[in-house]
Structure formats: C-alpha cells, structure tokens
Amino acid sequence: MTLERFRSRASVQNEIKYEGLVYQVTIVMAPSLSVSVHTYDIPAAGPKVIYVPPPPPEEEDAIFNQFQTGINFDKYDDILVDVSGSNPPPAIMTFTEANLCESLNKNVSKSGYIKPTPVQKYGIPIISAGRDLMACAQTGSGKTAAFLLPILQTLMSDGVAASRFSEQQEPEAIIVAPTRELINQIYLEARKFAFGTCVRPVVVYGGISTGYTIREVCKGCNVLCGTPGRLLDIIGRGKIGLSKLRYLVLDEADRMLDMGFEPDMRKLVASPGMPSKEERQTLMFSATYPEEIQRMAADFLKVDYLFLAVGVVGGACSDVEQQVLEVNQFSKRDQLLEILKITGTERTMVFVETKRKADFIATYLCQEKLPTTSIHGDREQREREQALADFRTGRCPILVATSVAARGLDIEHVQHVVNFDLPNNIDEYVHRIGRTGRCGNTGRAVSFFDPEADTQLARSLVKVLSGAQQTVPDWLEKVAFGAHGTTAYNPRGSGSVFASTDTRKGGSFQAEKQAPPPVSNAGGDDDEWE
Numbered sequence: 001m002t003l004e005r006f007r008s009r010a011s012v013q014n015e016i017k018y019e020g021l022v023y024q025v026t027i028v029m030a031p032s033l034s035v036s037v038h039t040y041d042i043p044a045a046g047p048k049v050i051y052v053p054p055p056p057p058e059e060e061d062a063i064f065n066q067f068q069t070g071i072n073f074d075k076y077d078d079i080l081v082d083v084s085g086s087n088p089p090p091a092i093m094t095f096t097e098a099n100l101c102e103s104l105n106k107n108v109s110k111s112g113y114i115k116p117t118p119v120q121k122y123g124i125p126i127i128s129a130g131r132d133l134m135a136c137a138q139t140g141s142g143k144t145a146a147f148l149l150p151i152l153q154t155l156m157s158d159g160v161a162a163s164r165f166s167e168q169q170e171p172e173a174i175i176v177a178p179t180r181e182l183i184n185q186i187y188l189e190a191r192k193f194a195f196g197t198c199v200r201p202v203v204v205y206g207g208i209s210t211g212y213t214i215r216e217v218c219k220g221c222n223v224l225c226g227t228p229g230r231l232l233d234i235i236g237r238g239k240i241g242l243s244k245l246r247y248l249v250l251d252e253a254d255r256m257l258d259m260g261f262e263p264d265m266r267k268l269v270a271s272p273g274m275p276s277k278e279e280r281q282t283l284m285f286s287a288t289y290p291e292e293i294q295r296m297a298a299d300f301l302k303v304d305y306l307f308l309a310v311g312v313v314g315g316a317c318s319d320v321e322q323q324v325l326e327v328n329q330f331s332k333r334d335q336l337l338e339i340l341k342i343t344g345t346e347r348t349m350v351f352v353e354t355k356r357k358a359d360f361i362a363t364y365l366c367q368e369k370l371p372t373t374s375i376h377g378d379r380e381q382r383e384r385e386q387a388l389a390d391f392r393t394g395r396c397p398i399l400v401a402t403s404v405a406a407r408g409l410d411i412e413h414v415q416h417v418v419n420f421d422l423p424n425n426i427d428e429y430v431h432r433i434g435r436t437g438r439c440g441n442t443g444r445a446v447s448f449f450d451p452e453a454d455t456q457l458a459r460s461l462v463k464v465l466s467g468a469q470q471t472v473p474d475w476l477e478k479v480a481f482g483a484h485g486t487t488a489y490n491p492r493g494s495g496s497v498f499a500s501t502d503t504r505k506g507g508s509f510q511a512e513k514q515a516p517p518p519v520s521n522a523g524g525d526d527d528e529w530e
C-alpha cells in the first residue's frame with residue numbers, strides 16, 4: 001500500500017479555527033506517526049485582516065483635545081425635559097453635585113466641561129441610582145458623557161483595576177455602537193475620562209487584526225467598547241467572561257435594536273454568563289426612537305426603567321439651519337458644486353445613497369480641484385480611518401459619505417451637511433444633519449429633494465423642519481399634503497410644543513409621522529454597518 005493510500009484510510013483530520021485561520025491538522029497513525037498542519041483563512045471571514053490601527057494618542061494635550069462649546073450651549077437649559085417611570089431621582093445642576101471622585105473630576109475639567117448638559121443633568125443621577133434607562137436627547141448634546149461618567153465613577157469608587165494576568169478578561173461594562181468609527185470615538189472618550197486611573201477601556205471592532213485585538217483585550221479590560229460582530233466573536237473565543245458585567249450600554253439604541261442588529265443584540269444578552277436583565281444595568285441612548293423599537297427595547301430593560309426625553313423625541317437639533325431645495329437627479333452635481341464654491345474650505349459632509357456614488361462624487365469633486373475624501377463600507381478600514389483623519393485635520397475639508405457616517409460622529413468645525421441624496425427615513429435625516437450644530441455650535445444643512453424619489457419623506461420632513469422652527473418651503477408643504485389629498489393636519493401645529501413619547505404613556509410626535517419607517521433604520525446600504 002502506498003503512503004498516500006494509507007493516509008486516505010488511516011489518517012485523522014481535524015480543523016481548528018483560531019484567529020481568523022483554519023488550522024487543518026492531519027495525524028497519520030502508521031506506519032510511523034506524522035503530523036502535518038495546513039492553515040487557510042476561514043472562508044466566511046474573507047481574507048485575513050492584518051490591519052493594526054495607529055495607537056491612540058499618549059500626550060495629555062491630544063487626549064484632552066476639546067470640542068469648543070458654541071454660543072447656544074446655554075440655550076440647552078431651556079429645552080423641556082420629561083422623565084417618565086416611577087421614582088426618578090432628582091436631577092443635578094452641576095458636576096459638583098454628581099460627587100465624582102477626584103481623578104474623574106479632574107478629567108472632566110480638563111475636557112473643558114464646566115456645566116452638564118440636560119441629558120447629563122438627568123441621566124447621571126439616574127444611572128448612579130442603579131436604574132435602567134432609555135434616554136433620548138438631540139444630536140451633539142453630550143449623551144456619551146451622560147453614560148460614561150456615572151459608570152466610570154462607580155468603577156473608580158469601587159477600586160476596580162485592570163489585571164494583565166488573566167487570559168480571560170472580565171469587564172464590568174460593555175458598550176455597543178453600530179459603526180467602527182463611532183465605537184472608536186466612544187472608546188477615546190472613555191480613555192480620556194479614565195486617564196490616570198486604574199480603569200482600562202478597550203475597543204474591539206471589525207476590519208482590524210483579530211490577533212492585535214485579542215492582545216489588547218488581554219492587557220486588561222474594564223470597559224469593553226465594541227461593534228456587535230467583533231464583540232460576539234471575542235466573547236465566542238472565550239477571551240471575555242461576563243460574570244462581572246454590571247453595565248450594558250447600547251448607544252444609538254434604536255439602530256442597535258432594528259432588524260439589522262437585533263439578532264446580534266439578542267445573541268449578546270443570551271451569551272453564556274451574561275447576567276440577566278434583573279442583575280445588570282441596561283442603558284440605551286439615541287436621538288431617535290421609533291415606537292416599535294421602544295416597545296421591543298423593553299425586552300432588554302427592567303420593568304421599572306426610566307424614559308428620559310430631552311426635547312422632542314426624534315426632533316432635529318435647532319442649532320442646525322435646515323434648507324430643502326427641489327433638485328432633480330440630473331442637476332444635483334451642479335448644485336453641489338455651486339454650494340461648495342460658496343462654502344470654500346469650511347468642513348462639509350456630503351451624504352449620498354450608495355457606496356459607488358460616494359466614490360463617483362468624491363472623484364468628481366477632486367477633478368474639480370476640491371480636496372475631497374470619502375468614507376463607506378467598501379473602503380478598507382485603513383482607508384476609512386485615513387479619510388476621517390484627513391477630514392478632521394482639514395486636509396480634505398469635504399467628506400463624501402454613506403449612512404456609515406450618519407450617526408454619532410463628533411467632528412469639530414463641521415459647518416455644513418449636504419444631503420445629496422435624501423435618506424429613506426426621517427430618523428436617518430435627523431442623525432445626518434446632526435453632524436453639524438453640535439455642543440451649542442451652529443451649523444447648516446442643505447438637502448436636495450428629488451420629487452421623483454423623495455415624496456414619501458415629504459411629510460415627516462415638514463414635521464421635522466417645523467419642529468425645529470425652520471422655514472418650510474411652500475412647494476414642500478404642497479408635495480407633503482397636497483398631492484396625496486390628506487387631512488386637515490397642520491404641519492406647524494404641534495412642532496414646537498414639547499411632547500413626551502414614552503410608548504408606555506402613548507406617543508404623539510412619532511405617531512403623527514406619515515408611514516412609520518420600516519423597522520430597519522439603516523438607510524440604503526445595509527452592509528455599511530458592522
């Protein structure tokens with residue numbers, strides 16, 4: 001018998017999957033024992049990702065690089081706030097009342113925070129009191145610190161410290177967000193507030209080397225920030241234990257629970273060792289909460305969770321001047337050029353519907369000698385991070401983006417947002433225009449409304465514009481209420497009036513929307529997301 005024939009009969013083959021590779025181990029039992037190992041990439045995961053992102057800044061100045069508050073920062077105090085649910089703790093008015101420990105207080109001051117924003121005034125004591133929370137506050141109004149500060153405060157006062165000596169790390173907090181760039185931003189915020197303490201945040205997301213990610217986790221991990229896919233992967237590999245978990249935070253919670261991510265979130269809470277919702281604290285934050293998502297969110301929260309609404313749930317930030325132009329498909333490019341010629345080197349984000357279009361428009365603008373970069377789900381992670389860095393530094397003051405950049409990104413000096421293509425649901429619009437007008441600064445958003453494609457959005461657009469005290473063009477009102485012969489609904493009727501929309505009380509603002517969005521919020525490009 002030849003050795004080959006013997007192998008086929010008497011060998012044992014085993015496949016071991018580890019760090020993005022399949023190790024195919026062949027053990028031949030006789031005539032002499034031999035072992036061979038072949039490796040290949042796990043096919044489903046595509047080519048092995050070897051990108052290791054540049055290390056985060058170490059210098060204090062860069063860590064505490066501040067986003068300057070704007071002239072309207074104090075106007076946040078005028079926004080109506082509603083907390084629903086039983087026995088909410090009283091709000092705090094100052095950071096001093098938050099009783100933060102010395103290091104955290106120092107880091108808050110070094111970040112340039114002088115007084116808390118409304119979502120912080122109400123959110124911090126609710127979280128410190130151990131309550132579950134669903135919080136809704138407008139874009140750019142400080143939701144990240146609203147959950148990070150009370151979590152870090154508890155971990156610091158309990159003397160939690162990262163340990164390098166364990167193969168399996170057991171974080172006290174897990175934070176999830178829908179995109180790589182956003183979770184990295186949250187991680188950098190956590191790292192800033194934890195500066196000089198023993199609490200160690202770590203970030204895990206797709207598109208970077210798994211081996212590198214695991215090594216980072218194994219250096220010690222108290223606050224694990226992750227996108228769902230990579231988070232589940234790391235947990236599945238046994239690198240993360242959940243027995244010490246106290247906090248589970250869903251940022252952009254409505255997105256995390258829509259049909260794109262809901263299965264992953266359910267998998268996460270069903271992971272072995274995950275404390276039940278009664279034993280952990282679950283916190284959800286977003287600027288938008290469709291009612292059907294709120295109802296489903298209750299599955300993840302304790303029955304007595306508190307609902308915090310700062311202003312109108314799903315409302316746009318009124319520091320953004322919104323303009324809607326009627327533009328057909330074929331004149332969009334010329335209109336864009338006109339706008340960009342006026343805005344000059346001011347930082348502008350241009351949102352388009354598809355990845356291909358993002359490349360196409362970015363190339364077109366570069367040919368027109370406008371320094372432009374782009375970000376979308378088909379670009380490699382290295383390119384995505386470079387694009388964002390070029391935009392942040394102003395090297396490329398124009399960023400063409402798909403939905404992947406719509407939520408959460410906090411980039412200073414973004415004065416303009418252009419919706420080259422409108423998204424197919426209004427919540428996505430609210431998030432996109434919220435990339436400007438942040439932290440009390442003013443901004444401007446121009447949207448191209450193509451009657452051929454965008455009519456279904458008209459009514460909710462009118463509602464959002466009037467809710468943010470913006471001028472509603474007559475033609476848009478006609479499109480919204482004329483063509484389809486609707487009711488005596490008055491688009492300006494209730495927009496400026498505060499309306500709480502805790503579904504447990506029965507909603508109002510969201511309920512008035514025409515054609516509620518499908519349960520997916522993703523916009524056109526679902527594979528943009530983690």
Ligand SMILES: Nc1ncnc2c1ncn2[C@@H]1O[C@H](COP(=O)(O)OP(=O)(O)OP(=O)(O)O)[C@@H](O)[C@H]1O
Binds near residue numbers: 112120139141142434
């Ligand atoms: N109390 C404060 N004082 C000064 N600046 C603050 C304060 N709170 C937050 N900021 C800054 O405001 C900016 C916006 O905050 P953040 O990104 O948390 O907003 P957000 O509400 O999460 O927005 P989005 O809905 O777009 O995710 C950040 O640069 C943050 O550092």
